Amino acid sequence: MADQTRHICGISGGKDSSALAVYLRQTRPDLDIEYFFCDTGAELPETYTYLNKLEGVLGRKVTRLNAERGFDHWFEVFRGALPSPQMRWCTKNLKIKPLEQWIGDDPAVSYVAIRADEANRKGYISTKPNITTEFPFIHAGIDIDGVNKILDDAGIGLPEYYEWRTRSGCYFCFYQRKAEWVGLADRHPELFDRARQIEMKVLSEAGVDGDASYVDFGMKGRAYTWSQGETLDELLARRSEIMTQHNAALERAKKSRRNLPLFVALDEDDDTMPCAVCAL
Ligand code: SF4
Structure with missing residues (x-):
């Protein structure tokens, strides 16, 4: 029987995960990787534009995962409290839940874009037993310069929001400076x-x-x-x-x-x- 394991690569709209998507396409062309983007509905216009460009480079669709209920619903559920670093209901309900529903109980390998020069950083690592995690950039020793090179060589460069913002995410993200x-x-x-x-x-x-x-x-x-x-x-x-x-x-x-x-x-x-x- 054929191996039923799914191979998934999450794209945040940021440089590292985008570079990883390109890198996987180049280095594992025979692997049927499913690219996905957890769309909160509150992303920056630059992110959506960049995703479209990335799809062109990958020659693959990036599946948009939308929560069944959006920000307004959860805002009511949390009785009008804004999400914050202490109470990050946005990530849990708008990103992690839709992702885990999409994967279900299928065995899956999740490729995470932590770089070799930031091994202490934490990415999203599922606690679901059917999901295992791989870190291709760490294994290949790819650092920030390597990420920039991958994106430059692919002809897409960085998302435009890097002209004025350091990170991808919702326009209202409370982490922004x-x-x-x-x-x-x-x-x-x-x-x-x-x-x-x-x-x-x-x-x-x-x-x-x-x-x-x-x-x-x-x-x-x-x-x-x-x-x-x-x-x-x-x-x-x-x-x-x-x-x-x-x-x-x-x-x-x-x-x-x-x-x-x-x-x-x-x-x-x-x-x-x-x-x-x-x-x-
Ligand atoms: S980008 Fe910020 S506001 Fe949006 S889900 Fe992530 S932590 Fe929450």
Whole structure:
């Protein structure tokens, strides 16, 4: 009987997983790999564009996995609490659940894009016994330069959002830096405004009238603002201070990582862990 094991490769819309998809296609052309993307419905337009380009390079469809119920549903279930690093209901319900449903009980090998130069980083590793995990970049010693080369040689380069943001993921991702919120306001004002409206709803239901200084941020597991300690309006009012600090951080990153695009360099210098499913 033929081997029924499925081979799956998750694509986040970021550089590492995209490069892995290309790498697997090149090095294991006979393997029937299923490429998938967990679509929260809140991804950046640049991510969707890049996925289309990637499909062209792979000559394969990237299956979009959508949760049966989207952000608005779970936002209600969690009684209007924004997702946060302490309460990451978004990843669990919008990414992991649809993925595990899609795989079901089929035996599967999942290829994860952790690079050789970041072996301490954690990717999404399923606890389901039918899923085993492989790390091709670690085995092949492929590092950040190797990833960039794979994408350049394939002719797709980096996703465009790296011009102003370090990581893939939802437009409202609470892991983004304050300067990235400013970038969102500049590049996608309608998305920034959507995030702002959600935040205003949360604050109004919490009985807070738009001024984050009144919010009790000590309540464990609850978040009233997307960005730590201030509303998006307050953040935008501090635009020039935020961008001054950010430009200084970019200068530092430039010195330490001369051969990388600036926003990639900034991410490489960052030891805060983003969403493991979303950001590889
Ligand atoms: S990208 Fe951010 S907001 Fe979106 S699912 Fe991942 S952690 Fe949550």
